[in-house]
Amino acid sequence: MSAGSRIRRTLLAGLVAAAVVVPVSAAASPAVPAPAPAVFAASASTQSRYAANLSAIAEAARTAREAGYPGRAASLRAMTAASPGGDGAEARFLAFDGRGGGRAVEVFGDLDTADRVAVLVPGSDTTLDTYQRFRDGAVSLQRRLRAEHPRSAVVAWLGYETPGTVSTTVLTTGRADTAAAELAPFLAWLRGTVPAGARVSLLCHSYGSVVCARTRTGPGVSDVVLFGSPGTGASSTAGLPTSARVWAGRGGEDWIGGVPHVRFAGLGFGTDPVDPAFGARPFAAGAAGHSDYLKPGTESLGSLARIVIGGEASRG
DSSP, X not given: OOHHHHHHHHHHHHHHHHHHSOOOSSOOOTTXXXXXXXXXXXXXXXXXXXXXXXXXXXXXXXXXXXXXXXXXXXHHHHHTSSOTTSSOOOOEEEEEEOSTTOEEXXXXXXXXXXXXXXXXXXXXXXXXXXXXXXXXXXXXXXXXXXXXXXXEEEEEEEOSOOOOSSSSGGGSSHHHHXXXXXXXXXXXXXXXXXXXXXXXXXXXXXXXXXXXXXXXXXXXXXXXXXXXXXOOSSSSGXXXXXXXXXXXXXXXXXXXXXXXXXXXXXXXXXXXXXXXXXXXXXXXXXXXXXXOTTSTTOHHHHHHHHHHHTSOOOOO
16 A cells, blocks of 8 residues: 555544544633642542532633633533532542643542442543533443442543544544553552552543553553544554553444554554454444443443453453
């Protein structure tokens, strides 16, 4: 194949990936002002972080409203409502930054007692303006886990600036490299926070799978799960900086399966993670579309929950 042909195929991959990620009319607002995020000592308790970040979100909502960004203000107010996890607790945020597209790390369940913890890493176009859809997936997973294993928790980790679905950044690993440098220390902190012996799984959707594939997870992460993935930038699991079990699944209705899995001149992400040559453990994802993996009642949600709990997921 000629170099020109490879480039064209890689650009096509980006366009297809952009098409299959649900378009969002309320795109990120990079100019939205907000107070600087709270800074915590490494020894700060989870409860103190939760309280400080709830106050910070409320202040950011006021700032956004006064600056003429009512949509952002409404999104932030919704985030401060009672936790949608069903336990009646206040919303629990370990981190929050309301500036620009924003960042947030939210917990569903009790980290202080959980012995099964899933960390969700989202893909492109996930911002504070579109946060609710990411949150819905985390809540769905937590409810599914709790039905089988009450001592479970889910961490929704929007800890990086996600690329736009229609942008040059979504075709490269640049944002993922930056995100991985943030995710690795967070995982180390998390391992020191949850009970000894807790099982921590990393669940990575779409461009989030590129992030996870470039993150040094350390020995405390038991499983890395890639779903709806365009590729990782690695040719096989041997090229990933993790000793965890690596899983990959794709729903039958996920258009990202049509993305050409090539990598050339820094564009594209190479080998398809569901290809047996990649070496990942397959899991059944049913008929899931690109945004359906965490929807209640789906085969994909059941498979992801079984992996987090520690069992063998149904094979894809």
